[in-house]
Amino acid sequence: MKKITFIFCLLISGFSWSQVLIINELDADTPSTDTEEFIELKSQSPNFATDGFILVFFNGSSSGGDKSYFVYDLNGLVTDINGLLVIGSTNVSPFPQALIPESVMQNGADAVGIYQASVEDFPEETIATQNNLIDALVYGTNDSTDTGLLALLGQSIQYNDNGTNANPKSIQRFVNEFNVATYSAETPTPRRENDGSGIAINPISISVDQIEYGEDVVFEINFTSETTLTSDLNFNISLNNFGFNSSDFIGNTNLTILAGENSTNTTITLIDDSFDEGDEVAKIQFLDLIEPIVASNNYLEIRIVDNDFTVAPFGTPLDPTYGIVPSTKPSGYYNDTDGLAGVALRQALQNIIADPETVRAHTYADVIAILNEADQNPKNSNEVWLVYSEKGRPKLDIQTSSYNNGKWNREHTFPRSRGGFDDIEADEIADGIDVYWQSKADSLRHGNSDAHALRAADASENSSRNNKHYGEYNGPSETLGSFKGDVARSVLYMAIRYNGLEVVDGYPNITGQLGDLATLLDWHRNDPPDDFEMNRNNIIYNWQKNRNPFIDQPLMVEYIWGNNVGDTWLQTLNIADNQTPVVSVYPNPTAGRVFVSKLNTSVDVDLYSVDGKLLKRFINVDDYIDLNVASGLYLLKLKIDNQTSIQKIIVD
Missing domain, CATH: 2.60.40.3080 (Immunoglobulin-like)
Structure with a gap:
């Protein structure tokens, strides 16, 4: 079929369409953080099953090369009573029928196409094509026109949304009196016809007074419809989410909004049990709304703070203890280093901590589970301890989107950009402790997920540190520096563990090098390993089957980089010199x-x-x-x- 770009002959209300499915509305940039982006499709008839169709998103930037970066399978989805299907993030209102994470859609100049094809037909970085193309839209946010992308998709016009944070816009399709379709930027109208026609929907919202409650608390959930009901509306809700279920609360989940009214509520009592289950999240969701009644919002998350958290027998890095946590290193673990000096000592140490017969590498996704255990706040088992920021943060506050305020994420103490390592697609799968790669000294890619050099960090502070060398970066000004010895030992470990990495004086701009060595040696000497760090070493050893030797044998740092370079190393010296007096x-x-x-x-x-x-x-x-x-x-x-x-x- 020959495709006519920008202008379609659409015969509506008694006329036939030229396509069974079209792009009706696109919002890739609302607001600038892209937390409310969506795409709306429209079918020729209502309640249309979209099996056999996919959405393909193309990157029109110079680096993207007009290739695909994301594919969404439309199998199993159905358009609504107006023939509309909205795919968007959980922040879109009314709530989308299908969900994608925030910030998936790029802002432009880019494109999206509907194809009658399977996901397997479009592996990542597939060049844009008209083969099996049903409809396409090339769009931007006042970007230069991507003529190459237009040509590849058989289009002639690139559309801009022209929106702002205060006045968001979406690109919407309209049909004039001559049945000619065009696109223009207007106020977003997800799940509603762009011209105001169609069957009116009535969205119902979910609201609570707080988004966090402790156990043994009573709170209300309120439900409000946009317009007054003309007949009784019965509906069911669920609060279940992973470990949180009906055994954790008491309250009615079968509700009614009476005719002539527009709201109802239910009272929920949280049960205070004696189990340390960790903080949990109740997810309030509608189960059985029937159009034209739809959800205004859905999957509203309420945090339930567990008051049965445990406290470790050892202190935080701010209040350190020593000698409470014993090392779990096997007997004779470092014996092959005895009697050596210089390069031979360094090589013997690498042979131990990078032994390909025993050392394991896990995925970058697995690191979250490792840090939840290894960086657990000694004062509260439901929190992680944040490096640099020197405080606890709920484990549940892991960053999962572009929004990072109050979140924590994985900080590479040896930055990825300086180390020259990065993740691969398989790194996105958390497959647990029993699934792993074998690793050796040349396996530099595994540095990306080596938990000895990854720490839980405030997400904003992680961004502030970026890839600065230590010495250039010294932590937030208001903190006390309890992290300094810890990060020094972690990057010194990396320099031994992986070929191609080195810790040097100054602030080099050479891949594989990190500074400043003199600063890090001072940090190591003045902040010796404590129980928190030893516990961390033990936990990571359980996963990776290797240890950070500079936690177990802190004096060894001097024999490789410090005051004893060239001297013969003996473990007995380390034990005697670091014996802690009873004081x-x-x-x-x-x-x-x-x-x-x-x-x-x-x-x-x-x-x-x-x-x-x-x-x-x-x-x-x-x-x-x-x-x-x-x-x-x-x-x-x-x-x-x-x-x-x-x-x-x-x-x-």
């Missing part, structure tokens, strides 16, 4: 005076800033010392005979 400092936090409990001998105490600067020295302390410093986090190095202990202390 404690209290109170912590303190107003300035601290007492020292010790053996029957005096203690020498050095006071350091968190960046490693020696501030004061106290000799032969036998009772207390007055620090006389400003509020903040400091390090105390306590020396008894040949033993030392480094402790963090907070001055209020």
Whole structure:
């Protein structure tokens, strides 16, 4: 069939169509964060099954090359009583019949086409084609015209939505009195005819006073229709979502809006059980609305905060403890490093932590599960501890869309762009601890998902750090630097684990290199491994079957990069030099005076800033010392005979 671009001969209301399915409306940019984007299709007749059709989205940018980047299968979907089918994000109202994540559709110059084909016919980066094309729309947001994409799809006009955040627009199809179809930018009208015709729908909204409740709380769910009901409306709802179900609440889920009214509500009582199930999410959704009654919004999520969280016996990095969590390294794990120095020591260490016979690599999606366990907040088992930001955040607040405010995500301490590693399609599948790749020193791609160098981080702070070198980036100004030794040891691990990675002085712009080595050595020395870090090492070992040696053997850093380069390494030296004396400092936090409990001998105490600067020295302390410093986090190095202990202390 010869396709006539932009102008169709449409015979409506008694006339025949030239197509069974068309693009009726497109909004790829509402608002600028693309959280309310959608595409609306229209069928020749209502209640039309779209089996055998797909949507294909094409990237018209210079890097995209007019190739496909996303395919959506229309199998199993049906248009509504007006012949409309909306596919969009959960933020679109009225609620779409089919869902896609936020920010999937690119803003332009790009295109979308309906094809009578299968998903397998369009692997990623398939060049735009007219083969089996049913309808197409080339669009943009006042972008330069993509003449190549227009030609490939047999189109002649690129349409712009011309919208703003305050005045959003969508590209809509209209038919004039001569049955000629054109597109123009108008206020979005999802699930409604663009010209206001058709059968009127009546959307019902779901609302609650809060989006978070604790256990043993009573709250109301309100339901309001857009227009008054002319007859009783009976409908059912569900709150079930994964582990949250009817055993977790009491309340009526069979509801009625009476004729002549436009609202109803139900009271929900959350059950306070004694189980540590973790925070859960109730998902309020309609089960059986019948058109023209439709959902205005749906799948409304309510967080249920579990009050039965557990507290670990060890402290957070801000309030560290030492010696509570033992290493789970196998006996003799590092024996092959003994008696070696220089390059030979480094190679022996790599042979252990990159042993292809034992070391495992998991997917980037699996890392979320690993971090939920390894970075768990010691003070609250329902939270992760955020590196850099030095605080807990609910595990449920993992970033899943472009919106990152108050969210956490996976931070590469050795940035991907500097390491030269990235993910592949298989990395998007979380397949658990028992499914893995074998990995070796040359498997640089696996650096993308190596949990030893990935941390839970505030999503906005992760963006702020970007790919800055350490030293250029020193964390948020208001934090105390409790993360510094942790990240130093994680990137030093990467430099040993993978061929092609190196930690160097300065701020290089060479792929594979990360700085600043001098800064990282100071961070390592002044923030020694604590129980939080050892627990983390143990958990990751359970997944990856390798360890970060600089947590188990912190002195080894000096023999590879520091003050003992060239000296012969012996594990017995590390044990003796790092033996912790029986000594404690209290109170912590303190107003300035601290007492020292010790053996029957005096203690020498050095006071350091968190960046490693020696501030004061106290000799032969036998009772207390007055620090006389400003509020903040400091390090105390306590020396008894040949033993030392480094402790963090907070001055209020």
